Amino acid sequence: MNSLALWYRRFGEPASVLQPELTAPGALKPGELRVRMHYSPVNASDLIPITGAYRHRTPLPAVAGYEGVGEVTEAPAAFAHLLGKRVLPLRGQGTWQQHVNCPAEYAIPVPDEVHSHLAARAYIxxxxxxxxxxxxxxxxxxxxxxxxxxxxxxxxxxxxxxxxxxxxxxxxxxxxxxxxxxxxxxxxxxxxxxxxxxxxxxxxxxxxxxxxxxxxxxxxxxxxxxxxxxxxxxxxxxxxxxxxxxxxxxxxxxxNYLDALSVEAWQAAFRHIWPMLCASQYSDVTVYPLTQWQAALQCYRQAGRVSKPLLDMNL
Structure with missing residues (x-):
């Protein structure tokens, strides 16, 4: 099983240094889930680290992206109930790729009533x-x-x-x-x-x-x-x-606040966010296949943009 991912091996302008690479997903570590990604948005917080602004805490090479939504395809026994379910695979690998490994205890289950386009943007x-x-x-x-x-x-x-x-x-x-x-x-x-x-x-x-x-x-x-x-x-x-x-x-x-959150507080924060987010007005999305990531970056840079570019990993 190979996975398409957007890697950067040096710092610079994202459109110049990001490179699509097809590789096998890394082996799961104890306590990790594997998630087949569906969607991941383009945020300022995704692009700024690529420029090298935080190079002191951004080891290279790296896969871009911090948030998104996908379906659990592999899980340890204690989290077998998440198999086939949608989650936010957070605080693990970069999310601009087709398969993400993440710590199971930090994966956020997505309520059935929340559309994947909204769930993909529920973190940052x-x-x-x-x-x-x-x-x-x-x-x-x-x-x-x-x-x-x-x-x-x-x-x-x-x-x-x-x-x-x-x-x-x-x-x-x-x-x-x-x-x-x-x-x-x-x-x-x-x-x-x-x-x-x-x-x-x-x-x-x-x-x-x-x-x-x-x-x-x-x-x-x-x-x-x-x-x-x-x-x-x-x-x-x-x-x-x-x-x-x-x-x-x-x-x-x-x-600065994430490390201080216990697993319980982390999960509770999202249980509080879901109803607030669903009751709020939020930007529409413009969906781009992962292979058209350069067009998604151009969309993000447009002045007066009113929609969020969303990368579709379902190739």
Whole structure:
């Protein structure tokens, strides 16, 4: 049994360094499942490590991809009940391949009512959004989102409203996102409307920022001192300087919290996420066969994109 996988053996631009390779899946270690993958999305968190941004903790060679959904084809006796079932094969091998080996205890069973297109995207953004809202609660507060058309931000906005946020605003760059955000109960703000951006930031209690760069500096320059600025990404590719002692800046990296989660807490987090995710508006998907991975990367890079590129492993 051979498996097609997208490997990178050096760091660089993903479109240049990713290489499809057909190899036999590695032998299962004790306590591992083997999963035949169905779908895996393209996220910023998948692409950034390929560039070498985290080379100190990214051993090469590596298979790309961090999340996805598939069907269990082999399992140890204690997890035989998962055979033939859909799971998220997390915290194991890269997911941009047809077969993935993963620790059985960390595999997340997928409820029957959840479509595979949604299940494939249930880890990185939903778990990050839930963790941030738990760490920096929005109840009774005015919330401001950057990169508001992104998958993580639209969940943050909807779930902040459900958690009792007084107001939720979303800064976006492409006009196509404005109507979508409004339909979710998130007040859209065009990033080019500097006056409105600064006016809302001057009243914001919590900012969840995914962009960094000059926008982050602008927001920090006018936010109330008692506010909290939560940075969880640098989509601009630029960091930022804080020129005032306050407001407080918090850096959120999901990886910093995973090792502290027990298996029980890990599984419980997803039992909580499934109904929230199913009740939320989420981006549509555009499906590409794994063999068309380059087109999927091009789709991801498109300005104003409103759908998530999804790799289909069912060749």
């Amino acid at each position: 953004n939903p778990l990050a959004a839930r963790m941030m809202l738990n760490l920096y609660p929005p109840q009774g507060k005015r919330v401001l989102l950057t990169a508001a058309g992104s998958d993580c931000a639209i969940l943050l906005g909807q779930w902040a409203r459900s958690a009792g946020a007084e107001e939720v605003y979303g800064i976006h760059r492409s006009p196509v996102h404005g109507e979508r955000l409004a339909a979710m109960g998130i007040t859209p703000i065009d990033q080019g409307n500097t006056a409105m951006v600064t006016a809302v930031a001057a009243r914001a209690d919590v900012v969840y920022d995914a962009t960094g760069g000059s926008l982050a500096e602008t927001l920090l320059g006018v936010m109330p001192e008692e506010g909290v600025f939560v940075c969880y990404g640098l989509l601009s590719g630029q960091t930022f300087r804080q020129r005032r002692a306050l407001p407080r800046v918090e850096w959120f990296h999901i990886r």
